[in-house]
Amino acid sequence: MTRGIRDKVAIIGMGCTKFSEWWDKSASDLLVEAAFETYESAGIDPSQIDACWLGTLGSGESGLMLSEPLKLDYVPVTRVENFCASGSEAFRQACYAVASGASDMAMAVGVEKLKDNGYSGLVGRGGDTDGTEPAISAPASFALLAPAYFHKYGVDPEKGKEILSRIAMKNHANGVMNPRAQYRRAVTMESCQTSPMVAAPLGIMDCSGVSDGAAAAIVVRAEDAHKYTDNPLYVKGLAVAAGPGEGQFDPEYDFTTVRENVRAAELAYAEAGITDPRAQISMAEVHDCFTPTELVIYEDLGFSERGKGWKDVLDGTFELQGALPVNPDGGLKSFGHPIGASGLRMIFECWTQFRREAGERQIKKLKKPMLGLTHNLGGRPWKCVAFVGIYGTELG
Amino acid sequence: MIGIIACGGYVPYNRLQRSEIQKEFGTNGLKGERAIAGFDEDSATMAVAASLNALSNGAVRDLAGVYFATTTSPYAEKQSDTLIAAALDLSDQIRTAEFTNTLRAGTTALRAAFDSVTAGASSVLVTAGDMRPGGASGQNEATFGDAGAALIIGSENVLASVVGSASIALDIVDTWRNQGDTMVRNWDERYQMAYGYGEAIPRVLKAVFEETGVKAEDISKVIFPVAPKAQALLLKQGFERGQVADSLLNDVGLTGAPHPLLMLVNELEQSSAGDKILLLGYGEGADAIIFEVRPEIANFKPRRSVADLVASKRNDITYATYLKWRQRLDTEPPRRPEPSRPSSPFMRRRAKNNLALYGSRCTACGTPQFPAQRVCYKCRKRDEMEPYGFRDKSGRLTTWSADYLSYSLSPPEIVAVIDFEGGGRIMCNMADTRPEQIEIGQNVEMTLRKMFTAGGIHSYFWKAQNIR
CATH class of the missing domain: 3.40.47.10 (Thiolase/Chalcone synthase)
Known part of the structure; x- marks a missing residue:
């Protein structure tokens, strides 16, 4: 059994947009809304965040997808993708950064903009194939x-x-x-x-519903949590x-x-x-x-x-x-x-x-x-x- | 002695009742029904199905050649013989040739195979498949049918020996389809009767009788792959009505290049030793071949006879569905992204998996797996795999769904999990299957189908189907 990270990391703020068919909002809009709600929830200034992880299946690429709309100040941002678990994966990476001591305050953000592609249901994106994958939605x-x-x-x-x-x-x-x-x-x-x-x-x-939306969490080391909130998670x-x-x-x-x-x-x-x-x-x-x-x-x-x-x-x-x-x-x-x-x-x-x-x-x-x-x-x-x-x- | 050493037909599962067409146009006409290739079949897949049927009793090995006869080759440039050979898992030390552009292609390929075996080839597979386009509401659309056939020519354990053969070449424009044409066209029927087969058939009969010394009255069955009305020509050539082989028009339709071969397979399956069968092929001239059935015929049984295949069917396909399958109606495409062009290097790397349905079997723990793996899923050993074929294994359906969402010309696309006898599993689509025909635990068999065409490339892979 690994030593694990139990009780080493605390969530001090979270935000989440309404999930909807946001015909009039872009992925950037949704990221801004979720992130700023999260800053406010944690009562912090964005300059306090020293690393970010962004989870998205395919609405964008690289850390720039987050740093650009949020105007982050040259902090490390990594886009992660793990299919439908991409948001959880972003959260996991932020927690590990804080638990390791590499980061004091990290933010995890997840976003998807599904309703711009014109199809109902999920649309696969793959690399080149030999065309033999069974047709299976x-x-x-x-x-x-x-x-x-x-x-x-x-x-x-x-x-x-x-x-x-x-x-x-x-x-x-x-x-x-x-x-x-x-x-x-x-x-x-x-x-x-x-x-x-x-x-x-x-x-x-x-x-499940096919929708657009974003959600975010800010994490710190457990011992620092009460500096920011009385009710950390x-x-x-x-x-x-x-x-x-x-x-x-x-x-x-x-x-x-x-x-x-x-x-x-x-x-x-x-x-x-x-x-x-x-x-x-x-x-x-x-x-x-x-x-x-x-x-x-x-x-x-x-x-x-x-x-x-x-x-x-x-x-x-x-x-x-x-x-x-x-x-x-x-x-x-x-x-x-x-x-x-x-x-x-x-x-x-x-x-x-x-x-x-x-x-x-x-x-x-x-x-x-x-x-x-x-x-x-x-x-x-x-x-x-x-x-x-x-x-x-x-x-x- | 040279002759047929194995044979098998293929009639697709789907039929269109001719009354369906007549209903749409408010007309009367031909009775019966015609075979239609499924939306995922083409000339090559039907040829593969017929060939697997011919090879099913395991009597034939080491084929030296594959000759594919068709007027509707899947590609204008790029042969399909190599695809057929790969699906049949033949050696690459074979000769391949496509016989095409004429209704006579099937019988011409047969004569070429005789020559190859005479010249020393061990055995040659002659296989044919066609799905000829007839214009909507026309006579061709009603009389044509889609099918495949396969005959293996060799010199040992001959079921029907070649007594002799002859050909006549006559250039004539009576049936034609140019590059880019969407349907077959014909000259006046009376002109065909006078100078088309009306001229070629009597001349080729004279030639073959002269060569062999056989006379019309010696023939048990004469195979002339045209409608019964046109078969009447034979009566003037000294044949009796009882000698004329069933044209299969009523149940299958006239299937083009495979038709003489399919009719021959049907007759061989009902013949006995000593019978003489005369096979005619017509198209810009004619071919004639006389076979004599040998006692070995009693020991030959393909997995499925033509009669079995004719009886195994679904005949409630609507005319609109048929037009949609042929992409002759401007139907709305599925509201899903179109499949992208398959990668040729990827297809090449996986050819043995995809075309002959090989997976691998771990030599350390004995576990079969599909597709072939490097690291065994069971014992995790690396690179201790040997090729393992699943194509001919019987399978059992473990679970399934009817998918209305995935990209398909014929939704719902049935998705199934198939577990093979002897181990191994495949997740695949099912062919020619409706949801109400499925039960967990039922047995299935594998069939090669066309998955889709994109960028002008056909993607072929195996599907499961209910046992016919």
Whole structure:
């Protein structure tokens, strides 16, 4: 076990734009808005920041994408990309810089501008290929989880579709109460069940929102946190697992789990000292890119026993005032998914809930000590990078 | 003795009922249905499918040549024989040639193969595929069909020996399609009957009978790959109606260069030792070949007979869908980025993977994997791999989705995870499959298809399909 960075780094300020189809804002606009909100949240002057990391899948390149709109004063800025986990990756790099002593105050920013390309849904950008990759969209990739899960656990496909719809309904119900969310309308079982098919068995209501947005965090060494705020959020554990892609070769991989999720959770729990996640975690923000992804995540992260996640869905375990609230801000489903921003948006909800600033979607009973989890996934179920982060309001 | 040592046909799964066309234009006409290549098939993929069928019983090895006959070659410049040879995983020490630009290409390629084997080649694959364009609402569109066929010519274990053959070359403009033309055109039918096959067929029959000493009454079946109405010409040449082979017009259509070969395969599959079969090919002259079926025919069975393939079908394709597949309708493209041109160096590096569906098998732990890997996913050993073929392995469907979003001429594109008997997995698209035909655990087989064309380059790869 590595020594880790538990309790070495604290978040002192965060910001997040409303996620939306921002036809009249550029990526630069969104970066400026998220960064300046974060400066204000931390009560600092931007000149105090000595290093930045910027996460974006493809809205721009290099550190200049951030330094130019923010007019940063010749500080190191690095653009990082780790698929849909790019925002979490930027945060991880900023934390490590502070934990190592190389940096006193670092900022992580995530951004994505998806709505300028003229397509609905995500558009892949790759290098040269031999043209043999199967035609398989992101929703179809994650749709593969559904029939496999239902088949393995004897869930009738119609019942399965109802369970997936319940996940969408929960996230939308939370998003309704979130002024920063992209979609603020409750959805019904009927509208989920009858939404146009995108990748069978997934309809449009099983898919996350495609949006533009940005989010940011400023971190300092834990011992300095109280200079800036009375309510810092301490980083308890950060883990990324990049898989060898076994799922595409290995018939033993049965598409009812994402192995990278399991590994990232193990690492993060070990660093944070979590032994019983279902009992200990106060709230979680997970990567619900598509409804079956969230179902599988419950089991991968140890919130539900294997094969029992669907029962927990029906029992309301993960609803806003349930035993373990998941995606209280609406999740990717309702808050929207501007790729590079999503990882930081998830941390922003932990920040907001733990400061009891979540308004009508405030979780009433947050387990003590307050521990929040964010889970961010980039890639496909059979080959991806998965991130798990744990944050707490108390040291120790 | 030289002759046919293996054979196999290929009829695509999809059919267009001719009444569908007539419904659209408010006309009456030909009954029955025609075979149509899927949106992801072309002349070369159909030739590969027929060749795999011919090679399926494993009797033939060490082919010395591939002759591909087509009037609709996937490329105007660049042969497809090499693609076919690569898909069949043949040695590179072979001769290849494309026989093209005439309906007679199939029979002409056969005669060339006889010469090659006579000159010492061990065996030569003659394969054909065509998907000829007929103008919308016209007679050609209704009568044409798409198909493939394959015959292997050799000198050992001959199923049907060559008794003799003859050719006549006559320059005539009766059926033609120029560079850039989008449809086949024809001169007056009566002129064709008088001076097209009306002239060539009697002359080639005379020549082949003179050479072999065989007479019309000795022939069990005469194969003349034209519509039954035109086949009537044979009756004036001394043949009885019962000798005339089924033109397959009603179920398949007239398939162009492969048609004489497909009809021959169909007849061979129903023939018995001692039968004499006369094969005619027509186009700017004619070819005639007489075969004598040998006792070895009793031991030969391709994986799928022409009759099996004709019976295995989907025939509810609408006329508009057919036009869309052929890109003869100005349909709205998918609202997704168009595929970019595949990289030729990338394609070359992966040729064995992509065309013959090889992966690798770790010699340290024995685990098969696709595509070929350097480091084993199972035991993590480096570079202890040997090539491992998946093409002929049967597969089982583990999970799937119907993708309405990805770029496709025929959504939804079925995506499937296939686990092979003996180990290994592939994630691929499925061909000729509708969502309601899928169940987890069902068996599938692999079929070479065209993924897309971009920058004038065709990208070919394997898809899974329900077992036909």
